Structures are given as structure tokens and as C-alpha cells.
Amino acid sequence: MRTTSLLASAAAVTALLTLTACGGGANPTVGGIGSGADTGTGGATDGGAHEGTLENPTKNGGVNGNAPKDGTAFQKLPKAGTMAAAARFIGGFTDCRQVSADNGEDGPKSADAEFNKAGTVTETGYCGGQNRTTILLYKDAKAFQTAFKAEMAKKGNRGNPDSGIVVGQDFAMGSQDADSMSALLQPQAGLLMLNCHPDFRPPSGFRKEPALVKGCVLTDYYMDH
Template sequence: MRIQRLVTISTAALLCLTALTACGSGDEGVSAEGELGNPVPAKNGGTDGSGGSDGDGKTGGPGLPKAGSMAKAAQIVNAYGTCNDISTNPNDDDFFPGDETYDQKWSVTERGACGKGTRIFMFKDLKTFQAAYKAQLDADRKESPNKGHRGKFLLGQDFAVLPDQKPVIRNAIKPGGLLILNCHPDFNPPTGYRKDPALVKGCVLTNYFED
């Protein structure tokens, strides 16, 4: 009968509402990473819960893009400066002497160079990378107190960039881009610029670049 059928449907709907996990939340088709350059914000203020390295989903920088591969990182960097031809050959002329020191201790898994002095470092763990830079800077500052005052690396969630041209840096730190890792104790940008806590105490992520 029609009345009995309506009662059956209403009962099923009520059961579905009281057990959402059994009926699905409707988000199965949504990508956690979002489109390139337009990360999907997560509840913790990051771009997605998998980007964190400290176990609780924190990324150490809200909105940082995640590459997942050297090719994708080069594609992201190419939006800020020329990075059409990426090379992972350490004998390439675009590699800088000393880049080999960014190794497993930094959690670096792959190094690339894309011309005009721009290098990319893929890493597994954002917190380990930040900690390695902080340790290196603390050691260097014993002889050069001002070293690192402008910061050094441009950071994404799983890659770092060392550009050799100031225009690349300025383009990269525009809204929706990368942020500069700065671990200098005296760093204090003007009001209005970002100074987000990094995953390592004493370090911040900022969009302030001082020439």
C-alpha cells in the first residue's frame, strides 16, 4: 500500500540521519589537495591533513602548496620564474657547489636545478627540514650574527626552493604562493606581513622579503 511504502521510506531516512557513516558524507569525490595554486583549506588552517610532519595535521604554514613530485614542483616554480627544463643530474652546471649537503639529514629525497640559479629540493618531512636549517643557521651565526636575517628557503609543504634572482622571490611570496623560512632571532617584519609559526621553535614562515 502507498501509506505503508511512505512509512518504510521515512524510517529508512531516519536511520540514515542517525548513522551518517553508513550513508556516506558526500565528500568522496573531493580532492584533498585542490587545484594547483588553489589549495583547499583544512580545518587546521593548512592545505590538507597529510601535509603535516608532527602527527597532528599541522603544516607549519597555512596555504602552502604541495607538489608530490619534482615535475610538479618545477611546474609550480615555473609560475614564478623560468623553470621549464628541470635537471636532477648533480653534474649539471646549474647545480651549486655545496647543494649536496642538503641530504638525508635534511630529509631531502631529490635535488633539481632549472636554470638561472634556481634549485628545488624535495623532502619527506617538513619539520626535519626546518630543524636542519635552524641548526645550520645557529652554527653559522656564531661567526656571522646577521647571517640568515632575510631568511633563505622558499617553502612548500614538501619542497623547498633556492632562487638566485630577487624577482622570483617577490613573485613566489605573493598570496597563494610560497613562504620564506626565517629562523633569525631578530627577524621582525613590518606590520601587515605574515609571521606564521613554523614547526620548529624559533622559526617562522613569512611573505616579507627585504632587499
């Protein structure tokens, strides 16, 4: 099942991470994200073949390297440190075998420079073959969430209220494939979706944790429609 946008769709949310595909509904997309022209390293240097994986979760910060056992929902999210670590982690749950700074001829639109600056985005990567996945690294999670909320508000908070962008402590992902996004929200993955839509009302039993920005939540509920 595919989404019509990676994080902001035709009816909807943002010009951020826009990936178009057939079928599906409006998922907020993080700003047409990335043309390969993004600059920055997104963190420390690559720590080796297993950095940021479940086999070596703490190397150079790695996945959950700095996440406390007790803390807020945000503090328990995985932390990557580098694009390589983020891609390896995502690749453990969905197709992300090779990551590239090149979005390809049919890839997502170029990133919005204003959003990247406001959201402290340092690097953008693409993986997933036909069902493109976009990965963003950022330095300041609160600034990123603030920029995402502002982008949605700028678009009038239109679109799918049950969608958002999948986030860790220092990285985010969106995909043309709804199943890929859902896979990253499973308990074993440990990521959550940042949802800033004022009409978001998840069914009972799903998480709705405070985000770093008022008016946004972290949730494990996502529906493509």
C-alpha cells in the same frame, strides 16, 4: 636583481643551496644544494602534463592537493609530490621551463650530505637558465625546518635577517634571482619563506606565522640586502 646566495651567503646563514651571483646581499642558502648526485624520487610518479598545476591541482596530491581550507599557515602551503609538479608550479610564477638533476658547470655547490640526511631531502632539481633556481623535495617538513634552523645556528646566525628559503609542504626553492624568490611569495602563489633568523623583524602588515619548529616563522616578507 640578484642575490649573492640562494639560501646562505658569504656572511651568512648556511651552506645549504648556495648560489652565487653579482650584486645583492646575503640570503640564507640551503647548503650548497645539489650536485645531481642526490637520490630518491621525492614522491609519487609523475601524474601527467598538468599534475600539480593550477589546472589540475589535486592529481596525485598535486599542488594543494592535501591542503585543508582551514588550518595552519603550513597546512595551507602547496604540496607537490614530485619534482615535475614542483617545477611546473614554480614555473607558473618565474622561469622554470625545464628542470634537471644536473646543476651545470657553474651551478650551485654540491649538497651537504649531512644536511640532506637530517632534512630528509630526497631529490634536488635545477631550472631557470642563467638565474639558477634550486628545488628540493623532502619527506618530513619538520625535520627539514629543524635542519635549516640548525644550519643557520651553526653559522652563527649571521647574514641577512630578512631572508630564508621559500617552502611548500614538501618542497623548497631558492634562487640567484631575488625577483624569482619574491614572485613565489605573492598571494597568488601561496608559498611562504621559512625564516629562522633571531633578528627577523618584518614591517607591520606582513605575515609572521608559526613554523613547525620553535624559533622559525613562515612569512611573506623578504628583502635582498
